[in-house]
Amino acid sequence: MIEVLLVEDDEAIGDLVKYNLEKHGFLVDWVLDGKEALEKLSERKYDIIILDLMLPGVDGLDLCRKVRREGKNRETPIIVLTALGDEDTKVKGFSAGADDYVTKPFSVKELLARIEAVLRRVGYSKKDVLEFEGIVENKKSKTVTVDGKPIYLTKTELQLLEFFLEHPEQLFTREELLENIWGTDHNETTRTVDVYISRLRKKLGEKGKYLKTLPRLGYKLTREG
Template sequence: MKPFVLVVEDEEALATLLDYNLDKEGFRVERAADGEEGLLKVEEETPDLILLDWMLPKVSGVEVCRQLRARPETRRTPILMLTARGEESDKVRGLDTGADDYVVKPFAMSELTARIRALLRRTRPELVDERLEYADIILDRGSRRVTRSGRNVHLGPTEFRLLDFLMQRPGRVFSRERLMDAVWGPNTYVELRTVDVHVGRLRKALRDGGHEDPIRTVRSAGYSLDQQA
């Protein structure tokens, strides 16, 4: 379950950038171009976190904030304000607009995602915590442990990283090259077929105890964590 982030930002370029980067960081992103649209989107589906520009057409960020806080279902939803330099009045700094945190533009994407994670950890730790889930498979990064249906699954370091990576985007097919890059590192000189072998080992470990194979082979394309069908 990816954290669902709503980006309310009128600058098209920045919004695209945010969209792209957050998606890459494993968030599901929805965009709104102004405050009004933002409030509508929130009604459709309550986000796990809202990225809110301070200056917005139609309904300002501050006002959106106020309204969100007035609704019971978003009262506790973390809000991260985006402000331009100079807009950081004491009001923003003190966060008494109702926002939980803010960043000043221009900001490094890494700072933003760090703050997002920090906020999410506070409110919905299961979303960003060192833990990934797919079906009955649970991968805990902190303890470096994997269980399936409660039973412990023993994996070597490589298989662990491989599963971690696959679990970040279940259903998506990754080529051997991509997996090589992600799991072994971008400058490794290893046979591509080695990926097969490790996928095989991972499969074997996950099948242990009579479970179904959760990895799908897509001929001439790669592998994905996914139902066979």
């Protein structure tokens, strides 16, 4: 799971960014000022930092410089998110160590695209993450979130979910699922598939509705009603 430190003192913007990032499978720590940010940065390594410049306490530019000078997050990508959109401020931000710059007001779609682009530049591949209607699996860390909240799956449940996430809107018979998940050399019956589908639906909560049963045909991960 991609871990994000969000440093933003505007609560409305912070809520918006945190909600949408978690919905897309990110794990977000949100702090309201530079001092809190420094404390968090001293405690753990993040995958990306989203930083407002106009902060109480430690100024955003100073914070950016401190991050780049020392500590475990020296190489962590930083995206500046601020209302200060003039050229001089942007130059100062990049000089302080920022990797990208998003000016307020902004769209969530643009911010997500910028985050993905920055992560790609440091070797993160979107192929490592599978997503369907708020269900997100990180294939590297083998973690799953539903609308940003982690859920625990057994090895077989995870394999089953991953198979559906890799093949959305495709119908599979019970026999096909047995072969793909349990292999060709197994002693399971099609009833085993039904049991695991039922367990998976329960763990997905409301999102379990997307794992549809087609009577006498099989199962499909679909948005169809």
